[in-house]
Amino acid sequence: MKERLYRSLIELTNGRMTSMALGKFARSRLSRPLIKTYAKAYKINQKEMLDDIHHYPNLHAFFIRKLKKDARPIDLKIDTVTSPVDGILENWGIINEDCEMIVKNKSYSIEEMLGGIERSGKYSGGTFMILYLSPAHYHRIHSPLDGKVIESYSLGRKSYPVNRLGLKYGKSTLAKNFRTITELKHGDTTIAMVKVGAMFINSVKIINQKSEWKKGEEAAYFSFGSTVVLLFEKGAFQMEKSLEVPTEVQVGEALGRVIST
Template sequence: MRRTLYRLLIELTNGRFTSYVLRKFAQSRLSSIIIPSYAKVFHIRQDEMEKDLKEYGTLHELFTRKLKKGKRSIDTEVSSIVSPVDGVFADHGPIDQAKMFEIKGKQYSIVDMLGTEERAARYAGGTYMVIYLSPSHYHRIHSPLSGTVTERFVLGRKSYPVNAAGMKYGKDTLSKNYRSVTEIESEGERLALVKVGAMFVNSIELLHEREVVQKGEEMAYFTFGSTVVLLFEKDMIEVVQSLTSGQEVRVGEKVATRL
């Protein structure tokens, strides 16, 4: 009953019109009124921001802020895979031969997530990794490794929340939400960087249009907090053993090693 009610409320409030209204507000000068309280409530790290808080004219500008130079360093180890975002490391594990994985007790389909059986087949027997971004985090997305972009595509329309309640009661949030996917080939192996939209504001803006991408290079940004899912081919990586669910990670921090 609780799950049904939750989903009904989301469906009633998560349409194109409500998304449009919220986006317009966040991009308006009127939204600047709540920036100080927003920064306080969500404990924004103002010492890391490129500009002073009062220089952001809209919430959208604050959401998509850049960092001061030198605030993030990219792991230089040739075999390292780095975190593409600042966020909370939610989980990692195997993708089974049926192209499914489980997180928080729920099963997710790689076929649904990537849109076709052909795309999903590459990751059967591989590894998944999930990193959640809250509204407090830096929202820009960087490449976890160097390689060549083989495909970019967008799937889905609506988005359930990706917070704890959304993951528990939502309907296949990671594989059915609005999502922007970038596949990168590196040393003959494939990685899928799945950028999952958050409730109401589905905007994921791509900044990188070239074929070649370098580890740590900026690729896109979320308009609001959301989630990144990384999918790796079989026997491609080994996740850093010290990583645990709920741990904070930062852009450029080593999260796995190439095998």
């Protein structure tokens, strides 16, 4: 009953017109007076922001704010995989033989998430990690390791919440939401970084068009709270033992290391 009610309410509020209106308002000067309220409500650390809070012309510009150069130290060990975002490590686990991952007792198809068995098959038996960004987090996305971009594409149309309620009551949000997928080749293994759009705002803006990404360099940004899913091939990744779930992580923090296959 709760699940049906949740989905019905989201369908009523997640239309194209609603999304457009919200996006237009956030980018208008009318939203500027809300910046200080937003910063206070979400306890934004203004000391690490690149620009003063008065610099931003609207709420959207503040939302995608940049940080000072040394605000996020990057673990530069050659084999480490670092967090691409500030967020919460919500879950991690093993992708089963049917190319599915189990999150909050729900099964998510990697085949559906990536758009076909040809793309998903290599991740069977591998590892997944889910990093959730709330409205309070820094929303720029960075490369988790040095790698060659072998494919970049987008799937899906509408987006639904990807917070705890969304994962619990939503219908395959991680696999069905608008998402942009980047596959990186690091040594002899492939890593997929799935950037999942959140409710109302589908925008995942890729700003790094280079064929090779360096660990820690900026790659994209979200226009609203959202989620990044990392996928690793079988036997190619070892989780950092000190990490528990759920736990806060920041850009550049080691999540684990790549194991040569």
